[in-house]
Amino acid sequence: MSHAEAHDHHHGPEPGFMRWLKTTNHKDLGALYLMFSLAMFIVGGLMSLVIRAELFTPGMQFVDPQFFNSMTTMHALFMIFGGVMPAFTGLSNYLIPIQLGAPDMALPRINNMGFWILPIAFGMLLSTLFMDGGAPAGGWTLYPPLSMQTGDAMPFLVFSIHLMGISSITGAINVIVTILNLRAPGMDLMKMPLFCWTWLITAFLLIAVMPVLAGAVTMLLTDKYFGTTFFAAAGGGDPVMFQHIFWFFGHPEVYIMILPAFGVVSQIIPTFARKTLFGYSSMVYATAAIAFLSFIVWAHHMFTVGMPVAAELFFMFATMLISVPTGVKVFNWVATMWRGSMTFETPMLFSLGFVILFTIGGFSGLMLAMTPVDFQYHDSYFVVAHFHYVLVPGAVFSLFAAVYYWLPKWTGTMYNEKLGKLHFWLSTIFINVLFFPQHFLGLAGMPRRIPDYSLQFAEFNFMSSVGAFAFFITQFIFLYNLITTCRGKWEKATDQVWEGAKGVEWEMLPSPLPYHTFEQQPDLSDYEPHPTH
Amino acid sequence: MFAFGYALVPLYDLVCEITGYNGRNSATTTVADVSSFEPDVSRTVKVEFVTSVGTDLPWKFWTTSNSIQLYPGEMTTVQFYATNKATETRIGQAIPGVSPTLASKYFRKTECFCFNEQPFEAGQTREMPVTFLVDPALPDDVDTITLSYTFFKAPDKG
């Protein structure tokens, strides 16, 4: 982050650690969020390696089954709340002000607080590994009555989820206020880059559902320690009700993790196809439609609890409907490429990988939506394959694409393209070696969250574990490329960086970005990012 | 939205009450007025009784009639038994369940041990009757109903 030094000393950052602790600068906070999420991805990744090591061959070799369950639980919590969500919040911090011509985020101090809550939350969560009764082991879904058997970790788990929720909500409020109030004159809503649009909609989802999760886990806490019986059958409560409340949060949560990814990809593909995004407004409407539908499909996560047929049919139809706006998005991306003038730098490669592999995850999602067949897929490895396809080559690939795409703008240095391409190809190969066989495992009857399995599942588990270790090691290429680029080891980047890049950050700002941008409000009245007729 | 999370609880109960979903509603958990029902002798319904005990309660719990055939609207009494195998007093709460869940709305009980907590002394065995009828309005496509009771440790007692 040496770029800041060249800038105005009155407004420059403080030296040393205090700069990061006290910063209210959106670029500093964006960088902090991204670095934090990288650390959490590594921790969560190590947990997944424990899982894959135990599943490498049949028989129990390394861990106790209870610890295995802790690993699956903690892996999910770290990856979802520590990895993917803060990474997208980091991107929103970094990008939304510069894409809209705003000087900073609207609520900078809250922004700082929202970030610094996170290390506390995850420190607390990580400390449960050393507690009496072990870390939470009831699955990240925390279904009671099983989650009631958690030991001393329970209150730590609940409070850390509260903190993550508060952090997400501060981030979401900041995004909404910034987008609605700080756009430069002339930057109409329908001129905004899609990343801003998808984040605006995501922010509303976050505000709508994170408190619901907070409420649900608070009920778990009072059930365990204060004698309430929200979910205890003995006191007239209902364990299934938890599942309904949880998934009322949980399904929009899925889109919280993927909508910003749609935004990223919708900006990268036009750049490298040198062609305007196809169907800008239908992209916006499709995003809104997905967000709306996400509130009325939650029960498809729990078809096996036993519901009236009418409810099962409703949730099946509603879920299948989601594939319509999602399909529109995929078709629009392909139409954007169609008759473009494409080049294939690393961000484009990851975006293309995203489109294909996310769509495969979408296909298995459509299969899962069919209630009668879902009875077979549910809680099997088929589901594990499905959601990892949408989250890893989906959300995580879009994060890689975003980092490669904007890193030269942030740092003023072009990353090493050869290493970037190598990273893409190895990641794509190993991610498929890792997750594709899990479809077969699930179809053949292997349940998820089991530490050991019968011999018929041995080959594909073996393959999956090999893929997992190879994928993890591949990420060191990324880490090396990232660090060396931040240190300015490679070529200087131009201001536009990419030949086909359009947008405020590419056309109006230098690379690297100055510490403060838009101290003078820009006038974007004549700015035409895409034809609006 | 935090409050909304909590508001989902009564909302959920309301949905269960209206649809019968989850098999637990005022029809299965409270005393009913049955004076207005006449037996419908044109058909019979099979009612099965199943008993379970939560692992937090060292009780034995059973019934002598596994299933009966009855006319809708016909008043019936079935005996349930429980033994407290612990060496001290334990208080249990029986939780009713009905399958298919939608049939739960058509149960009318005048007497049931599930209305109250049941204290059992050490080693005590007691007979507990359930008196009920099935509302003749029960849809024709239901031919078998299962009435299930699970005894759990009463919350914070026993």
Added chain:
Amino acid sequence: MSSAFMSRAGALMSKLAIAASLGMVSQAATAEYALNMPVGVTEISREVYDLHMLVFYVCCVIGAVVFGAMIYSIIAHRKSKGAKAANFHHSTVVEIVWTAIPFVILMALALPAAKTLVKMENTRGAEMSIKVTGYQWKWQYEYIDEDVSFYSTLSQDSNFARQKNSGVDLESVDNYLLDVDNPLVVPTDTKIRLLLTAADVIHAWWVPDFAVKKDAIPGYINETWMQIDEPGTYRGQCAELCGRDHGFMPVVVIAKTPEEYQAWLAAQKGAESALNGAAIATEQNVALAQ
């Protein structure tokens, strides 16, 4: 370790070779069970399998069209080949068409799915009921109207072999992790209603060959049904995370012809009354007298 590694890798390669040579997953399934969902042995499981294959093929066709267009574009419309970017950016007609077509496809998928679903949820006309209770970590089966009841836990061989670093050669264990001491025995060609509940946490009873998976929830009674066409032994597992030994409470169902089933039932009742019946009766009489 390394020899195990090689043999595992070898087995994997041969499995993949089968899959590749047969080309399609459905065909591979006949040769290799582990690649696809089992067709199963009930009318419902066959319908579910057909639906699964239907939606799979639909996905393949859509995938071929979308990815085909994308790959063609990637090859033909690249700058290095001198492609010049076109200028179009939206087309209302095209967008309406590709919103409408998926909608029609979805309807075509949803209708047969709805039909099967209604059938699956129809427990009418069941000839017998079995109560299934999930415990941490075993199953209990109670034959309603028959006074037969027993627990079903992981077989001793598997339980010994699955201990950490047991040193047991897993190939030598019969049906490692998928074997129990007392399997559920049921008649074929009989509509059997299953009543599921649990005594501690939520479990789920799953046998892929019957396309039956239903949660067993404490305090609740859930129902589902099956009608098995072929005698045989069918294996499944608990599908809902239920704590430490979630992976070690398999389900084993032996389907016998109705005659053989009756003989089995009689033997069970004989054994039970001889062993326990007297004791239970005495216990109850004494208890009631108090």
